[in-house]
Amino acid sequence: MTGAEALLLLAAGAAIGAVGGLLGIGGGVIAVPVLLEVLAARGMAPAAAAPLAIGTAQAVILLSSVSAALAHHRAGGIDPALLRAWLPAVALGGLAGLALAPFLPAALSLSVFAAIALALAVSLLRGPPEGRGDAVPRGLLPPSAIGLLSAALGVGAGTLSGPVLGLLGLPLSRAVGAGAVFNLAVALPAALGFAAAGQVDGIATALLALPAMAAAPGFARLATRLPVARLRLVFALCLMAIALRVGLRLL
Incomplete structure (x- = not known):
């Protein structure tokens, strides 16, 4: 691995910790495209690179989510x-x-990943609807689908649960801490499974996870005090850029 690639992974790891702490977002939306770039630079074919990138991302999500979830718990940000309503179905x-x-073809996985990233970006740009107080959205389909897509595509469960809960009327402030726990619940078996299959890059995991674990707690504490409107805009633009970049790889 070159020095430039290592610096890219370290910077991506810091970004993962920041968005994970502030918004409960898993690092897959950042880690997977960056890893695909690094693996492509090594000459790895997309069919081999996609599962390795997803497995490594799940390991990073697992480690960074531990720090974020603990920090949200200490800050009283866990709902x-x-x-109780969503965690079992997500898991x-x-x-x-x-x-x-x-069993998912690499092209299909990347296509779905890009579509989800774009849909989430649009959702974030539109902003959440009015919250409905203390009412927690019920039903097994949304949390089950979030868990399934997160594990299959290497997207942190919190990345999906935040916008989905917002669309269902729950205020974002209540979804952030829970998203960090959802990340952890999905990433634990996923990371173990990918590792058992030899689909986790240890060096890349360390370079991404260490800065993410260092950054996540501080940003999780800030999540209880800072407005997230501007962060939603920045992250939506990042998601659009990621969706475009992944889409271009399919052409």
Whole structure:
């Protein structure tokens, strides 16, 4: 690995910790495209690079989410009612996604990834609807689908759960801490499964996870005090850029 590639991974790791702490977003939306770039530079074919990038991203999500979830817990940012209602279904969906992942063609995985990133960007730009107080969205389909897609595509569960909960009327402030826990629940079996299959790059994981773990707690504490409107805009633009870059790789 070149020095430039190492610096790129370190910078991406710091960004993962920042968005994970502030918004409960998993690092897959940042880690996967960056890893694809690094692996392509090594001459790895897309069919081999995609599962390695996803597996490494899940390991990074696991490590960074531990720091973020603990920090959100200490700051009182974890919603127990939301966890009770959604966590079991998110975890079960993650197991299903982990079983499905080896059968997904690389082009299909990247296409779905780009489409999800673009849809999330549009959702973030539009902003959340009015919240509905203490009502936690019910039903098994949304959390199960979030877990399944997260594990299969290497996208942190919190990346999907935040916008989905917002669309269902729950204020973003209540979704952030829970998103960090959802990340952890899906990433644990996913990272173990990918590691058992030899689809985790240890050096890349360390370069991404160490700055992410260092940055996540501080940004999680800030999440209880800072407005997120500007951050939503910045992240939406980043998602659009990621979706465009992944889409160009398919051409």
